Structure formats: C-alpha cells, structure tokens
Amino acid sequence: MSQPVFVLVRPQMGENIGGAARAMWNFGLDRMRMVDPRDGWPNQKAVAMASGAGRLLDEAGLFGTTAEAVGDCTWVVATTARARGLTKPVLTPETAMAEARARIAAGEKVAVLFGPERAGLENDDIARANAIINVPVNPEFASLNLAQCVLLTAYEWRRQTNDVPGERVEMAGADWASGIEVEKLAAHYEERLDQAGFFFPETKAEGMKINLRNLWSRMRLTRADVQMLHGVMRQMVRWKERGE
Known part of the structure; x- marks a missing residue:
C-alpha cells in the first residue's frame, strides 16, 4: 500500500462518515475501513455527505473489531485528545505522518485509528496502537469532530508526500518585469x-x-x-x- 489506512472505529453518524470520506479524498487518500458503525452499513446519509467521494464508501472495508481492522498492519497510530494512562509515544500529526511515510516507503502497512464522535477511542483500541497522535488543540475544548480530525491528519499526510511550496504567486496571466x-x-x-x-x-x-x-x-x-x-x-x- 502506498498510503495509510484510515480506520473509523464505531462511528456513530452517517454524516460524519461521509464527511470523513470527503476529507480523505480532498488529500488523495482512499483507503477507509470501518469498525462496527452504530447505524449499520451501508448508510445513505454517509453517501449524501460524501458528495464526490462516494467511491471511498463503496470500497470501504467493514470489520467487527479493531483488532480485525488492523490485523494486516505493522504500525498503528491512534488519535486521541486525552491522556489514557497508557505508556506510548505521543506524536503530533506532522511527526506521525512523516513516520508513516517512511514506514510505508520501507514496505510496511500503516493504519490510523479514529474514535467515535461522542467519547473517542477506548483504551482497548488504543492498546493496539504503537503510538498516539495528539493534536495541540485548546485544552479547554479539546474535542474534534470525526471529519475534522480526519481532515487534519490527511492534510499532514499530503504535506509529507507532496512538494508543496510554502508560498507562491498567482501570476494571473502576467509576466515578471525584466x-x-x-x-x-x-x-x-x-x-x-x-x-x-x-x-x-x-x-x-x-x-x-x-x-x-x-x-x-x-x-x-x-x-x-x-x-x-x-x-x-x-x-x-x-x-x-x-x-x-
């Protein structure tokens, strides 16, 4: 695989699943897996929200447990905003996606876990991860919407895998003066x-x-x-x- 798998663990709302698919496709990612979605699968609300990214949902893998969803992966990172009392490396999204890129280039399979909207990942899910992704958000309002978290992580993946200049000028059909x-x-x-x-x-x-x-x-x-x-x-x- 040339990209990480994004695993949505027990997602609750179809709209958020569709939003996550759309966010992934914005940045060129199309490997989605789901673990036990609350409202069943397929979900028409997810399809409607995904807009042009419906193909991701058509091809998404459906699993009964987190262990099954990451069973073929060699490096797993879990997104969480709260300390869980588990000893693990804690990475920023940028560092995590840089590590993911290096591991995938070396032939490994990488998965990123995203928890349900209401409470996030449980310790049993995080215990299966090799590291944690922690976003430096406002500690007084740390909760991220599922699609937002997916978007942020997908953006960092794109930054690590594409040579995007920090600044460019739109010339609007003009040329620089000599x-x-x-x-x-x-x-x-x-x-x-x-x-x-x-x-x-x-x-x-x-x-x-x-x-x-x-x-x-x-x-x-x-x-x-x-x-x-x-x-x-x-x-x-x-x-x-x-x-x-």
Whole structure:
C-alpha cells in the first residue's frame, strides 16, 4: 500500500462518515475501513455527505473489531485528545505522518485509528496502537469532530508526500518585469521628478535618487505594473501641462 489506512472505529453518524470520506479524498487518500458503525452499513446519509467521494464508501472495508481492522498492519497510530494512562509515544500529526511515510516507503502497512464522535477511542483500541497522535488543540475544548480530525491528519499526510511550496504567486496571466524594463521605469520617474524640482536641496538629490532606485528594486513588478506606472506619470505630466 502506498498510503495509510484510515480506520473509523464505531462511528456513530452517517454524516460524519461521509464527511470523513470527503476529507480523505480532498488529500488523495482512499483507503477507509470501518469498525462496527452504530447505524449499520451501508448508510445513505454517509453517501449524501460524501458528495464526490462516494467511491471511498463503496470500497470501504467493514470489520467487527479493531483488532480485525488492523490485523494486516505493522504500525498503528491512534488519535486521541486525552491522556489514557497508557505508556506510548505521543506524536503530533506532522511527526506521525512523516513516520508513516517512511514506514510505508520501507514496505510496511500503516493504519490510523479514529474514535467515535461522542467519547473517542477506548483504551482497548488504543492498546493496539504503537503510538498516539495528539493534536495541540485548546485544552479547554479539546474535542474534534470525526471529519475534522480526519481532515487534519490527511492534510499532514499530503504535506509529507507532496512538494508543496510554502508560498507562491498567482501570476494571473502576467509576466515578471525584466531588469531593463524596471530600469527604464526608474529613469522615467527620475527624469520627470527632476524636472518638477522634487530632488531638493541639491546636496540631498543624489541620496534621494538612490533611495528611489532602491524602492523600485524592492518592489516585485510585473510588466503590467510597469506599464501602469509609466501611464500614471505620463498622465500627471499631461494634467500639469493642461493646467498651465
């Protein structure tokens, strides 16, 4: 398997099962297993909530116990917000999914356990896990909706397995301005501002020009930006000439 299995243990509401499926598919995960869903299976409310992720529900494995659901897995992590009195490594979602990625790359099978909405996983479920995932939430309101917890974990999986830049720019059909285009813009402004007497007094003129050039270099301009700024200056000159 090239991805972890997400195991929903005794999920209660069909809507949350569907929401979990949708959250998984948002991040490219499609291996779902369920343990003894409260309202039986299949569940039309789950199908409706899953929207375009219904295939996950069609292919989901159905098991009677947690032990059966993770029987073929070599590394199991359990999501829980509360200390359970069990000695286990406690990982953040980011660390857990990084470990999951490494283990799956080495040929292991990984499962992530999610508990029922009302009370979460029981100790008997967590005892079968090798580690715990603990989300750093508000301790005064630590409960996460099932689909929310699935979404958060799936997001961290996606971050670990895809080279996603921390920042990018949507160019909206524009291109970055070249150095010569910015240079011509700077010269245009310098010339017109010089004519208007902006660089005064003369003893400070050179420093002011350098600061203005530095301003242009700090601004990441597109060709459209450069054209607009040329137009702004041309229009200001025309306006002044009309006033004279």
